[in-house]
Structure formats: structure tokens, C-alpha cells
Amino acid sequence: MKNFLRCLKYSWVYRTRLILSIVCAFIAAGFWGLNFTAIYPALQVMGKGQNLQQWVDKTIDETEVNIAKLKEQLDSPGGPRAQMALVQTLEPSSFRERREHELSGAIAKLESKITAESTWLFRCQQLRTYFIRFLPQDRFQTLAVLLGMVLASIILKGIFEFGQEWLVGSITNRTLYDMRNRFYRKVLHHDMRQYNQAGSSELMARFTNDMENVGNGLKVLYGRVVAEPLRAFACVFIACLISWQLTLLFMVLVPLALVTLTKVSRMMKRATRRLLEGMSQIYKILQETFTGIRVVKAFTMESYERRRFNRVTKEYYNQAMKVITIDSLAGPIVEILGIAAVMTALLAGAYLVLEGKTHLFGMRMTQHQMEVETLLQLYVLLAAIADPVRKLSSVYTKLQSAAAASDRVFAYMDREPQVKANATGPMLERVKDRIEFRDICFSYEAGRDILTNIQLTVKSGETVALVGKNGCGKTTLLGLLPRFYDPDHGAILIDGVPVRDLNLRSLRRQIAIVSQETVLFDDTIYNNIAYGNRKAGREEVEAAARAAHVHDFILEKLPHGYDTVAGEAAHSLSGGTRQKIALARAIVRDPSILILDEFTSQYDAESEADVNEAIKEFMKGRTTFIITHRLHTLQMVDRIVVLDGGRVQGIGTHEQLIHTCPMYQRLFEAAILRKSA
Numbered sequence: 001m002k003n004f005l006r007c008l009k010y011s012w013v014y015r016t017r018l019i020l021s022i023v024c025a026f027i028a029a030g031f032w033g034l035n036f037t038a039i040y041p042a043l044q045v046m047g048k049g050q051n052l053q054q055w056v057d058k059t060i061d062e063t064e065v066n067i068a069k070l071k072e073q074l075d076s077p078g079g080p081r082a083q084m085a086l087v088q089t090l091e092p093s094s095f096r097e098r099r100e101h102e103l104s105g106a107i108a109k110l111e112s113k114i115t116a117e118s119t120w121l122f123r124c125q126q127l128r129t130y131f132i133r134f135l136p137q138d139r140f141q142t143l144a145v146l147l148g149m150v151l152a153s154i155i156l157k158g159i160f161e162f163g164q165e166w167l168v169g170s171i172t173n174r175t176l177y178d179m180r181n182r183f184y185r186k187v188l189h190h191d192m193r194q195y196n197q198a199g200s201s202e203l204m205a206r207f208t209n210d211m212e213n214v215g216n217g218l219k220v221l222y223g224r225v226v227a228e229p230l231r232a233f234a235c236v237f238i239a240c241l242i243s244w245q246l247t248l249l250f251m252v253l254v255p256l257a258l259v260t261l262t263k264v265s266r267m268m269k270r271a272t273r274r275l276l277e278g279m280s281q282i283y284k285i286l287q288e289t290f291t292g293i294r295v296v297k298a299f300t301m302e303s304y305e306r307r308r309f310n311r312v313t314k315e316y317y318n319q320a321m322k323v324i325t326i327d328s329l330a331g332p333i334v335e336i337l338g339i340a341a342v343m344t345a346l347l348a349g350a351y352l353v354l355e356g357k358t359h360l361f362g363m364r365m366t367q368h369q370m371e372v373e374t375l376l377q378l379y380v381l382l383a384a385i386a387d388p389v390r391k392l393s394s395v396y397t398k399l400q401s402a403a404a405a406s407d408r409v410f411a412y413m414d415r416e417p418q419v420k421a422n423a424t425g426p427m428l429e430r431v432k433d434r435i436e437f438r439d440i441c442f443s444y445e446a447g448r449d450i451l452t453n454i455q456l457t458v459k460s461g462e463t464v465a466l467v468g469k470n471g472c473g474k475t476t477l478l479g480l481l482p483r484f485y486d487p488d489h490g491a492i493l494i495d496g497v498p499v500r501d502l503n504l505r506s507l508r509r510q511i512a513i514v515s516q517e518t519v520l521f522d523d524t525i526y527n528n529i530a531y532g533n534r535k536a537g538r539e540e541v542e543a544a545a546r547a548a549h550v551h552d553f554i555l556e557k558l559p560h561g562y563d564t565v566a567g568e569a570a571h572s573l574s575g576g577t578r579q580k581i582a583l584a585r586a587i588v589r590d591p592s593i594l595i596l597d598e599f600t601s602q603y604d605a606e607s608e609a610d611v612n613e614a615i616k617e618f619m620k621g622r623t624t625f626i627i628t629h630r631l632h633t634l635q636m637v638d639r640i641v642v643l644d645g646g647r648v649q650g651i652g653t654h655e656q657l658i659h660t661c662p663m664y665q666r667l668f669e670a671a672i673l674r675k676s677a
């Protein structure tokens, strides 16, 4: 629940709307309770053969007579007050004390009766002055007016209920809007290790399904949790005016209902947590199969994937049924308890009416002898409480779902990245002197070293190639430079300053990466290139495209040139073209460090020659790291670093290494270093 309460902080900004919605709920509840009070006068008009004016006049007369009688009883010569005066003249003794005690009890009893009758008289007089006086004398017309008033009150109730729901909807959606944006902002700043742990499908599930559950909880909290108790309270309040003792009898089962609901809600929280985990699994499989649909089809794994999907959806179905069972149980349990409570109160009331009594087990239950109409009115009010209470029963379960969902959302929101943005650190301008990898050790998981004691110094403007077998750690090593990860041991220094100390944005601003997996966003080709530098103008973007040898293609082959949306041109964008666009994106960034990770893997021989020329030009004055298996590319570099098992095996030119580095020789002989693809 703690995390769900944190969601409420996001709603605090919208407190004015919240207050307005509570006011609306208050008024709607008032009208709801008032509607039921029409029963009593209607029954009087229908059943007693008299109009309301006659009834109220008669009641006032009777009550006045009652009060007069009671006063007379109290003050008559043989009455308790006179007796008390007499007793007080006696000498102090135990007899006098006992009598005084008895008489003061009798006086108090009579006085309380007089007070009750006077209150009743006052109410009747008020009713006559402010309400009944305005009603027609005719009984049928009175009934018609009463029904008209009920209708008007229902319309007003409806207007305020609409207002409340609208306000609650707007608070909930605004809160979700703020939370989603905040969550997105947080997650964007997570480091790569955190992304790897989470997985994109898990994150998507938390952004969509879990957030929706949080929203449902907020809606219920601001809506039902406010409105339903108010409606119940309105009925209880009016019922108390009739007989608070009988109403109290009705309320004795409330604690029992609460205990039951608490038990049910605990079960609900567990079940929904599993349900949400189930949805994450579904997202995971969907993402895997849809992004890898070519592989699925090529290996004819459709039926395997179908079975896999079937398994998780079945699991989800089972969990969903558990949630539904618990949710559906709550309603009837509360309803049974509610009806049992109404019946208890009704039985007690019926006893008082039928036997003409005002006491039950020696306890006063009503001030007056109860009429059937009053009992029916009470019954209707108590039964009316059942509706809000039944609606409240599902509130508990919805809140528990929201609590489970907010635990999942905040578990990610609260994660602090280990790679900190270092906003106040020194800014990196262009690399002036050198980049130094000093004794670097790194592992993704404890106990499995990926890089060990890497020592490498690269001069500013130098081009270095990294070669080695698959999985030897080339990409990992270069990923430490923009601080996707921090090394476990050692440091990377640029011009003598550890990258850990630098302002992270300024560091990354100096780096451009072109990798074999090209990512194009669903935006125009122009924006995809300008992604590398949002400040670049049209000329710079086109110059970058020209340098990457993709400008002519964009103008000639794409339907709207630079304004073609990448998704719409998907069929005409080959892997090579995508890589060229990605290269243009790097060029427009004008970085001082360039990382090319198998960047020509999808070019044909002609394109590769073209692009190599462009790259050669672009590399001038920049420190460049190239991961490649191609001899052509190796000929463009100043030095080659040979990696094996995460260790540096040799550093030098092709000619030096081919004679001195056995690992390099093996790579060359095994044709891992190829002339072309």
C-alpha cells in the first residue's frame, strides 16, 4: 500500500478538483438520502386516510398533550419533585439517601421524556412551517407533489454525480499522465545494466498494464471510496434520527464485514501480483515473436510459438479466474452480512411495533411507540445502505490490485543508475591529446570476466581497429568509453581526466557510434539523420547524407525524398541503406570520437569502396575505433589491437602483427579476417 499512497502525491497537484469532487459527492449523497424520506409522508397519505396537514396537526396536538401530562406527572403534589423536596427536609440517614437516589432517577427519566417529546414537537412544528404548509390539501395532489420532488431530487443528484465522476476521471488521467512521463524520464536515465536486467517487454508491461491498474485504483479511491460511504452515511444519519438504537443494532455486523474484507483483499493482492507477472510474460513472448518473425517463419516454428503462447495465456487465464473468483466472492459476502444486519434490525423493530413496546432487553430502543410507517421507513433506509456497501466491497479488491501494480511500477522508478549523469562534472571539449584505457577489468556478471587488464593508449586523431574472435569483448570494451557500463577495475582517461568524472552528456556528445544493428525511428529520413545533432540545418543534414553516399538514393528512390517516413519506406530500405543513413547520422554529429562496430557488414563491394572513401575523409582529425573483420578496412587504420578472451594479445600494424602475434596469424589463416563479406 505504501507505494500506492505515493501515487496520491502525484494527485496532490489537482487537489482543487479533488475538493470539488468531494463537494459534489456530498451533495449527491444528501439527495440520495432525502429521496428515501419521501416514503414516510407517502405512506401517511396513502394509508391513514388523512392529508399531511391533518397528520402533522394531530401529531403536534398529541405531543403537546403528552408533554403537558409528563410535566404534570413531574410537578404534581405527589410527583417526584414534591417528594424530593419532602425527603430533603429529613435528617441525613441511609433511608434518605436511598430515596433521594430513587427520586432523582425518576425525575431524570421524566425530564428526558419531556426533552424527547419537545424535540419531536419542535421537528413537527418546523416540518409544518417550512414544508407541509406548502403542500396541497388534496391527498392525491400531495402524492403527486411528493413524487415530483423525488424526481427533481434525482435529477439534481444525477447532475452532481456526473460532476463528481467527471472530476475524478480528470484527476485520475492527469495523475497517470504525470506518472507515465516521470516513469519514462526515470527509465531513460537507467544505465545499460538496468535495461538488461529489466528487458523491454517487462518495462512495456509496467508502462501499460500496470499503469492501467494503478489508474483503476485511483479512480475507485477518488470516486467510490468518497461517494459510497457518504451515501451510506446519509442513510445512517436519517435512520439515526428515527431510532439510533435500532441503527446501531444494524451496524454491529460492520466490523465482521471489515474483517472478512481484509482477508479477501490480502488474497486479492497476491493473486493480482501473479496476474500482472503473467501479463509481462505475454508481452515478452509477443515482443520476441514479432521482432523475430522472420526467424520464426524461416524455421517453421509457428506451432512451437503457438504452444508457448498458449501456455502463458493459459497461466494468465488461470490467474485471471482466481482474481475474478475472489472479486466475485466479496460482493455476496458483504451482501449476506448486510441483509443479516437489516433483518436483525427489522426483527427488533417488528417486535417493538407488534408488541407496542419501546424497550428491548431492558434497553430503550425508541422514544415513541413505533408506527408501522416509521418501521418501514427505517427498513428502506437500512436496505438502501446495502447498495453503497456492496459497491464498496469491490473497492477493496481494486485497491489491492492497484497496490500490487504500483509496487511493480515503483520498483523500477526507485532504481538509481550506477552510471551517474555527473551533471556538475567538467565538460569534455574535443579530444586534444589521448584516450587511455588503464588496466581495465570488466564483467557483466560476478565471476565471469569479460575483459582483463586491458592497457591501451590511443593518440588523438589516431584510428585503431579491434580484431578478435566472436565474443572476445571488442564491443564491450568500446561500450565502456561512452560509459554504457563502468569498469570493475581501472579507468578510462581522456586527456588525463577519468571519464567517470566528466559530465556524461558532454562525454557522449563527443562520441558517435555506428553499429551493425541500425535503428531507424518511425520518423522522416531527415529527422533520422538529424537525430545525431538536433541543431543541424538542412544543408548539414544533406552534406552528411552525401558523405555517407545515400543522398542520391534518398532523392531518387524515396517517394517524398528526405520527408519520407522510415516506416513507409521500409520495403525500399535495404540493410546497406539503413547503415548508410546511420552513418550520415554519425557524420552530422561531428564527433571527436568515432566508434564503428562492423559498420560495413551489410554493404555490397561497390558501396563498401564508396563508403570507405567517405569514412577515410570523415575520420580525419577524429579518434576512431573500428571493430572489423575486413582486411580492406584494416588497411585504413593506424594500428590494430588483437583481443582474445578479453585480453590484449598484440598491438601494431598488419605487417608487424602478421610476424609477431600468433593470435593475429591464426585469425588471418582461419580467414576470420576476410577481404570482403
Ligand SMILES: Nc1ncnc2c1ncn2[C@@H]1O[C@H](COP(=O)(O)OP(=O)(O)OP(=O)(O)O)[C@@H](O)[C@H]1O
Pocket: 196, 444, 445, 450, 468, 469, 470, 471, 472, 473, 474, 475, 476, 477
Ligand atoms: N549484456 C550482456 N550481458 C551479459 N553478457 C554479455 C552482454 N553483452 C555481451 N555479453 C557477453 O560478453 C562477451 C563479450 O561480448 P562482446 O559483444 O563484447 O564480444 P565481441 O567481441 O564484440 O563479439 P562479436 O564479434 O560477436 O560482436 C560475450 O561472451 C557475450 O556473451
